[in-house]
Amino acid sequence: MSVFYTANVCGFQKKMEMARVQHYRLEGSPSFTSHINKVRKSIVKRILFIVGLLLAFNATAANLHIESFSKAKKTLEKNVYFDHRTTLYCGASFDTKKNITPPPGFKSDKYVKRSKKVEWEHVVPAENFGRTFIEWRDGDTQCVNNKGKAYKGRRCANKASKEYRLMQSDLYNLFPAIGSVNAARSNYNFTMLPAEPADFGSCQVKIDNRKAEPPIAARGRIARTYLYMEQSYSRYRMSKSQRQLMAAWDKQFPVSAWECKRAERIEKLQGNVNNVLKTRCH
CATH class of the missing domain: 1.20.5 (Single alpha-helices involved in coiled-coils or other helix-helix interfaces)
Known part of the structure; x- marks a missing residue:
């Protein structure tokens, strides 16, 4: 052996x-x-x-071309919503002069003047991602007015940060809304408010304690916008509870033909693919 x-x-x-x-x-x-x-x-x-x-x-995941918020709004009005002039939350129609025709039963006790005009709403509020920019929080050497006084916040971020301007002007995150609804929603996060009455009559938008509940018809589009912004911009992150809510709304309220057509038009204008909608529209 x-x-x-x-x-x-x-x-x-x-x-x-x-x-x-x-x-x-x-x-x-x-x-x-x-x-x-x-x-x-x-x-x-x-x-x-x-x-x-x-x-x-x-390179194709986020807006890399449109820096001007003003240009973004004009682009949406003329090249995206030209044949679908309907607001996100209340389904109100608006004309080329931004005049609103509210749905029957709509009422607005606050911001009455703004209720007559359409405004372009950041579904993911600019402040939610804006505060991740140092220019917003602390200012910048460029942010000094003609009296020599420094300023910060949205105005400074818009002046000093190209990245912020691109995020702020992303067409996928901008939707038409009745001005008073846009004002009341402010920068509040979305949630469910089952015990609260609607704040705008027949338009089932609810606002309470710095939270907002959108109407059923808007929830799917809102959810997919939040998911797109988080997927496209690394500096924006939802909370765990917010992400769970958006994921639930995304499944519960599927895409419509208009939502997909809107995404196709924006892709051609802005140059980047909305991968969230791309997977759901085909």
């Missing part, structure tokens, strides 16, 4: 030694060097390809 074991060990050692010799011979040969270089080039190409895909995805 011991002789057999010793013989096997010796045989194995000889094979290992021969393999090492063969390796050293090959390592110095031109064919071996050429093979290694080909392998290295192949690995580098694959890495560059993967990096390119990631960069391409990121």
Whole structure:
């Protein structure tokens, strides 16, 4: 038994030694060097390809072209909503001069003047992502008025940060709303307020304790807008409870033909794909 074991060990050692010799011979040969270089080039190409895909995805995931909020609103009005002049929350119609025709039973006890005009609402409020910018929180050297006084907040972020301007002007996050509804919603997060009455008569928008509940017809579009903004901009993150609510609304209220058509138009104008809607519209 011991002789057999010793013989096997010796045989194995000889094979290992021969393999090492063969390796050293090959390592110095031109064919071996050429093979290694080909392998290295192949690995580098694959890495560059993967990096390119990631960069391409990121480049098309967010708004990279429209910096002006004013331009964004005009673009939506003229090139997206030209044949669908209907507000998000209340289903009110509006004309080319921004005049609102409210639905029957609509009423507004506050912001009465604003209830007569359409405004463009950030579904994900600008403040929600704006506060992630240092220019919003602390100001910037560029943010000094003509009297030498420094300022901060939205005005400073808009002046000093291109990234903020792009987020603020993202067409996918802007929807038409009756001015008074936009004002009342403010920057409040959405939730369910089952015990609260509607604040605008027949338009079932509810506002209470700095929270807002949208009408059923708007919930799916709202949810997919929140999901898009979180997916497209790394600096914006929902809370766990907010994400759960949006995921539930997304499933409960599927996309409509208009929601998909709107996304197609915006993609052509803004240049980036809304991947949330892309997967749900096809």
